[in-house]
Amino acid sequence: MKSWQEDQLQALLTIQCEHRLFKELAAIARELGFDYCAYGIRTPLPASGPKVAMFNNYPAAWQARYREKDYLTIDPTVHHGMRSLLPIIWSDDVFASARELWEDACSFGLRVGWAQSSRNAYGIGGMLTIARSAEQLSEKEIRHKHLKMTWLTQVAHLGMSQHLTAKLLPESEIRLTDREVAVLRWTSDGKTSGEISEILNISERTVNFHINNAVEKLGTANKLAAAVKAATLGMLY
Numbered sequence: 001m002k003s004w005q006e007d008q009l010q011a012l013l014t015i016q017c018e019h020r021l022f023k024e025l026a027a028i029a030r031e032l033g034f035d036y037c038a039y040g041i042r043t044p045l046p047a048s049g050p051k052v053a054m055f056n057n058y059p060a061a062w063q064a065r066y067r068e069k070d071y072l073t074i075d076p077t078v079h080h081g082m083r084s085l086l087p088i089i090w091s092d093d094v095f096a097s098a099r100e101l102w103e104d105a106c107s108f109g110l111r112v113g114w115a116q117s118s119r120n121a122y123g124i125g126g127m128l129t130i131a132r133s134a135e136q137l138s139e140k141e142i143r144h145k146h147l148k149m150t151w152l153t154q155v156a157h158l159g160m161s162q163h164l165t166a167k168l169l170p171e172s173e174i175r176l177t178d179r180e181v182a183v184l185r186w187t188s189d190g191k192t193s194g195e196i197s198e199i200l201n202i203s204e205r206t207v208n209f210h211i212n213n214a215v216e217k218l219g220t221a222n223k224l225a226a227a228v229k230a231a232t233l234g235m236l237y
Contacts (some may be wrong), residue, residue, distance in 0.1 A: 009086070012155055018163035022055040025128070025156050032145055032152075034130035036110065039156055040078070042072050043169045051168045055160075056129075062108040069103045081117030081127040088115050089137055109133040114149060118157040121234045122172045125164060126157035169233075171218065176235055179237035180214040183207055185236050188227035 008028060015021045026037035038056035052072075056063065065071075072078060076098055080088045088094060090113035095102035105111070113131035132150065145177075165172050176184070180201075186196045193211065197204040211223045222225040230236050 008155070012159055013057075016176075018033070018055070018160055021159050021163065025152065025159075026057050027163055029130045030120065030150065032148060033135075033141075033225060034114075034132045036113075036129075036131040038129040038131070038132075039126065039160055040129075041124060041126045041157075041160055041164055041168065042082075044125075045169065045171065047232075053164055058110065059108050062110065064104070064188060065104055065108070069101070069104070071098070071104075074098045074101060077113075077115045078115055078130065079117060079125065082125065084199075085117055087120070089113070089142075090115075112130075116150060116153040116229065120155055120157065120161050122165060122169060124161055124169065124172075124233055126160060128153045128156045140227070147220055174233075174235075175215050176214055176217065176230065177210070178209045180217075181230070181236055183210045183224075184214055184227045184230050187211065187223050190229055197214070 004227040012021065012024055015024060022037075022039060025039065036056070036058055038054070038058065040052060040054045043051045068216075074097075076094050076096075077088055077090070080094075090111075092102070095105075110131050111133055112135065113129055114137060115129040117125055117127040130152075132196055132205045138145070182200060183196055188198060191199065193204050193207045196207045211226070212231070215221075215223055218226045218229050220229055227236075
C-alpha cells in the first residue's frame with residue numbers, strides 16, 4: 001500500500017503549471033487542517049534587488065493590506081526563513097517586533113500559522129506558510145502532522161522552483177565547462193591568472209581564455225564578479 005506522501009507526490013509531479021500546483025498545495029493544506037496556504041520564492045540575484053514571486057489564497061483585502069503596508073520587509077517569519085530552515089509557529093512573541101502587522105493579520109482572521117523555508121542548489125529560497133483562523137496548534141497536533149508539513153514544504157519548493165527558476169533566474173540555465181569552473185574557483189580564492197596557470201599546468205593565455213568565456217556567459221563586468229556570481233548560483237561546487 002502506498003504511503004500518504006507517495007500518493008500526493010505522484011499527483012503533484014504531473015502538474016505542469018505553477019498556479020495549478022499551488023491550488024493542489026492549498027488543497028493538501030486543507031486536508032491537514034489549515035484554511036490558508038502561501039508560498040513565496042526568492043532568487044539570490046541580483047543581490048541588490050532579488051526577484052520575488054508570491055502565491056496565496058489569503059482574503060483579497062488582506063493581500064492588498066500586506067502590499068500597501070509593505071509588510072514583506074518587516075515580516076518576522078520571512079526574516080526567520082532567510083536565516084533558518086527550521087519551522088516557525090506564529091505567536092505573540094514571534095511578532096513582537098511587528099505588532100501592527102500581527103494585529104492586522106488577526107483582524108483578517110489569520111491567527112494561527114506555521115511556516116518553513118527551503119533552498120535549492122541555485123540558492124533560490126522558498127517558504128511555505130499554512131494558516132487558519134482558530135484552534136491553536138497543540139503539541140499533539142504538531143507531533144502528529146510535523147512530518148507531513150515538512151514534507152509538504154520540500155515538495156512545494158521542489159515543484160514551484162522547477163516551474164519558476166528559469167523564469168525568475170535565467171542565469172540558472174548557464175552551463176560552464178569544467179575548465180571554466182576550475183579557473184573561477186581559483187579566482188574566487190584570490191589567485192592571479194599567472195598563479196592559476198601554474199596550479200593547473202596550463203598557459204596563462206589559456207587561463208585568460210577560459211576566464212573571458214566565463215565572464216561572457218555570466219554577463220559580468222570582470223572575472224571577480226563572474227566568480228562571485230558563479231559561486232552564488234552553486235556552479236563552483
